Amino acid sequence: MAINTQDSTCLPLQEKIVHNNKTARAVELVILAFLISMLVYRVVSFKDQEHSLPWFLALLCELWFTFIWILTVCIKWNQCSTKTYPDRLLKRLNEFEFPTIDIFVTTADPILEPCIITMNTILSLLAVDYPADKLALYLSDDACSPLIYYSLVETAKFAKLWVPFCKKYNIQVRAPFRYFTSKSSRLEDDSLEFQHEWKTMKVAI
Numbered sequence: 001m002a003i004n005t006q007d008s009t010c011l012p013l014q015e016k017i018v019h020n021n022k023t024a025r026a027v028e029l030v031i032l033a034f035l036i037s038m039l040v041y042r043v044v045s046f047k048d049q050e051h052s053l054p055w056f057l058a059l060l061c062e063l064w065f066t067f068i069w070i071l072t073v074c075i076k077w078n079q080c081s082t083k084t085y086p087d088r089l090l091k092r093l094n095e096f097e098f099p100t101i102d103i104f105v106t107t108a109d110p111i112l113e114p115c116i117i118t119m120n121t122i123l124s125l126l127a128v129d130y131p132a133d134k135l136a137l138y139l140s141d142d143a144c145s146p147l148i149y150y151s152l153v154e155t156a157k158f159a160k161l162w163v164p165f166c167k168k169y170n171i172q173v174r175a176p177f178r179y180f181t182s183k184s185s186r187l188e189d190d191s192l193e194f195q196h197e198w199k200t201m202k203v204a205i
Contacts, residue, residue: 011088019079028073035066086129100134108142115151120175122152126159127166127174161204165197176205 042059046052103125107118118139125137141148158176166174173179180202190198 010092011085013086013088013092014082014084017081017083019081021079024079025077028077032070032073035062035069038062039066095131098131098134100136101130102136102138104138104140106140106142107148110143110145110147115147116177118148119151119155120177122155123159123162124175127163127171129167132163158204161201165201169194169197176201180205 039059039062042055042062046055105118105121105125107113122137122139126135128135139148139152162176165171171179
């Protein structure tokens with residue numbers, strides 16, 4: 001079931017998809033009935049208990065479990081997802097109307113946060129499908145590590161090759177270490193030009 005957020009002038013940028021979870025709801029209602037029955041039985045059988053402290057502790061545990069279970073069920077009671085259509089954005093706005101975006105990437109320890117991960121994050125953000133003159137990327141290194149600085153210098157050099165490559169061939173996986181480890185990163189029926197540039201990227205990295 002899909003609920004469109006469409007207006008009268010253009011196609012919607014997103015739609016809310018409500019999933020059919022009637023079976024799951026029925027099961028959850030049955031479980032809730034069992035939990036309530038257990039609590040009612042616990043209260044009714046209080047007069048027959050010789051030791052009130054263990055009974056009271058058991059009741060507290062069952063009440064707490066029921067409370068947590070109800071909270072969990074409330075979160076997933078209405079299951080839905082949102083499907084976006086970024087390709088429709090250009091039908092509403094021109095590129096010169098896009099807002100300017102500043103992206104901050106933070107790192108604190110080149111050992112706990114390997115440089116290869118940080119640099120791949122930067123490369124994937126630089127290669128996003130967004131006007132280059134409206135995108136600014138900043139790296140904040142709390143450790144002031146010379147290793148991070150050297151890695152960033154090398155990343156800037158590689159970005160001059162990687163970003164045009166991604167935009168030219170519409171590469172979806174834009175983190176190099178993910179792209180080149182994927183089995184589908186290089187297809188046999190691609191053009192010779194792509195094969196040549198793919199090898200160039202592979203060597204440069």
